[in-house]
Amino acid sequence: MPDTCLDVDFCRSFFPPLSSGEVYFENAGGSYAPRQVIDALDAYMRECQCQPGWQFASSRSARERLDRAQALMAEAINADCDEIVIGPSTTLNVYVLAHALAPLLAPGSEIVVTNQDHEANGGAWRRLADSGVKVREWRIDARSGDLDLGQLDELLSERTRLVCFPHVSNIVGSVNDVRAITAKAHAVGAMVCIDGVATVAHQLPDVKALDADFYLFSVYKMYGPHLGVMYAKREHIEVADNQNHFFHEGNVPEMLHPGGLSYESTASMAGIVDYFESLYTHHFGAEDNDLRTRLHKVYGLFQKHEASLMVRVLDYLSGRPDIRLIGRDTSDPSMRAATFSVTVAGRDPADIASRLADQGICVGHGHFYGYRCVDALGIDPAQGVLRFSMVHYNTLDEVEKLVVALDAIA
Numbered sequence: 001m002p003d004t005c006l007d008v009d010f011c012r013s014f015f016p017p018l019s020s021g022e023v024y025f026e027n028a029g030g031s032y033a034p035r036q037v038i039d040a041l042d043a044y045m046r047e048c049q050c051q052p053g054w055q056f057a058s059s060r061s062a063r064e065r066l067d068r069a070q071a072l073m074a075e076a077i078n079a080d081c082d083e084i085v086i087g088p089s090t091t092l093n094v095y096v097l098a099h100a101l102a103p104l105l106a107p108g109s110e111i112v113v114t115n116q117d118h119e120a121n122g123g124a125w126r127r128l129a130d131s132g133v134k135v136r137e138w139r140i141d142a143r144s145g146d147l148d149l150g151q152l153d154e155l156l157s158e159r160t161r162l163v164c165f166p167h168v169s170n171i172v173g174s175v176n177d178v179r180a181i182t183a184k185a186h187a188v189g190a191m192v193c194i195d196g197v198a199t200v201a202h203q204l205p206d207v208k209a210l211d212a213d214f215y216l217f218s219v220y221k222m223y224g225p226h227l228g229v230m231y232a233k234r235e236h237i238e239v240a241d242n243q244n245h246f247f248h249e250g251n252v253p254e255m256l257h258p259g260g261l262s263y264e265s266t267a268s269m270a271g272i273v274d275y276f277e278s279l280y281t282h283h284f285g286a287e288d289n290d291l292r293t294r295l296h297k298v299y300g301l302f303q304k305h306e307a308s309l310m311v312r313v314l315d316y317l318s319g320r321p322d323i324r325l326i327g328r329d330t331s332d333p334s335m336r337a338a339t340f341s342v343t344v345a346g347r348d349p350a351d352i353a354s355r356l357a358d359q360g361i362c363v364g365h366g367h368f369y370g371y372r373c374v375d376a377l378g379i380d381p382a383q384g385v386l387r388f389s390m391v392h393y394n395t396l397d398e399v400e401k402l403v404v405a406l407d408a409i410a
């Protein structure tokens with residue numbers, strides 16, 4: 001049977017902004033949303049923008065849409081429905097989680113944080129030092145930007161209660177070996193809190209297979225609305241400090257979810273899975289009954305396509321010694337995501353970004369809240385890096401445009 005390739009034109013046809021002619025490489029900042037997401041949001045607001053869960057028809061419909069969206073997202077990442085919390089953002093979800101776990105961390109207990117993380121999975125944990133928790137930093141190699149597993153061994157002890165790290169770094173682009181890190185943490189009795197925000201456009205996590213205690217990601221980096229999803233093992237939610245109203249004490253997962261949520265955005269999350277399903281049917285027909293199998297096949301196509309884009313980027317960069325590539329020089333999607341940060345000798349990333357913008361090429365620059373990471377790489381965070389990031393709907397032609405434009409500017 002011939003190897004199936006991603007039909008990129010078919011994918012692109014679902015994303016209204018992609019017809020504008022702009023070349024969009026700021027996907028690590030936020031990916032575009034397909035029609036299925038936009039339509040679900042629109043339909044929710046038109047048809048059932050009311051308090052969900054009452055007996056009247058529009059309220060029942062609202063509840064059904066919310067339940068469906070939550071169930072689909074939970075199944076997609078192999079979580080149970082009551083193990084996921086949907087909040088406004090990953091930053092806020094980590095903040096709430098840190099408050100919920102704080103009473104469980106006796107003074108003298110230790111947590112490990114990295115300087116590879118976005119500040120979302122660092123700041124809230126580092127602040128626990130104020131209540132007597134010892135915070136130990138797992139530092140990247142200043143040249144490669146990678147985290148060394150051997151160094152983690154030196155930081156872990158029977159006092160370690162939690163290890164926080166990114167699945168993929170939003171600056172370095174490296175894919176960390178989640179299973180290996182988690183196994184080490186679990187071996188000393190510590191939990192892990194994994195930031196999957198920079199992962200989910202490229203890889204679909206299986207939180208059970210990863211044995212994650214906490215796994216968080218932002219839905220707007222996964223072709224959806226501005227929301228954060230937090231997976232937490234039920235056993236951890238049960239003993240966490242209730243962050244909700246007093247009468248929610250003991251309610252899983254409401255204890256980790258203070259306040260209401262954006263119902264319309266939550267309902268629209270279902271559109272992400274519906275989009276993936278359209279891709280599955282287009283490429284594979286109706287072979288598999290299992291949702292996760294179908295989604296993993298779709299992501300498999302994404303990865304193969306993204307690898308081909310990465311090959312071209314890396315090939316170009318290998319011929320430009322004045323451009324420093326941050327992170328691994330590999331197009332293997334199990335090792336790096338198509339998120340490239342670079343510095344150009346003697347050039348301001350903001351200036352390059354604005355010249356690229358003049359040519360309709362959308363990229364970002366700065367430290368992207370990975371301040372500590374950029375700093376540790378020996379780069380002034382005030383300038384930061386130039387970052388371009390590709391996902392499955394980007395084309396080789398677009399990469400070619402970037403390469404030509406960058407070459408002329410740099």
Ligand SMILES: Cc1ncc(COP(=O)(O)O)c(C=O)c1O
Pocket residue numbers: 028029088089090091092118120121166168169170195197198217218227228
């Ligand atoms: C790797 C990573 N983690 C966390 C965040 C923060 O996510 P949110 O905006 O949902 O708080 C971002 C946002 O850019 C990110 O790239």
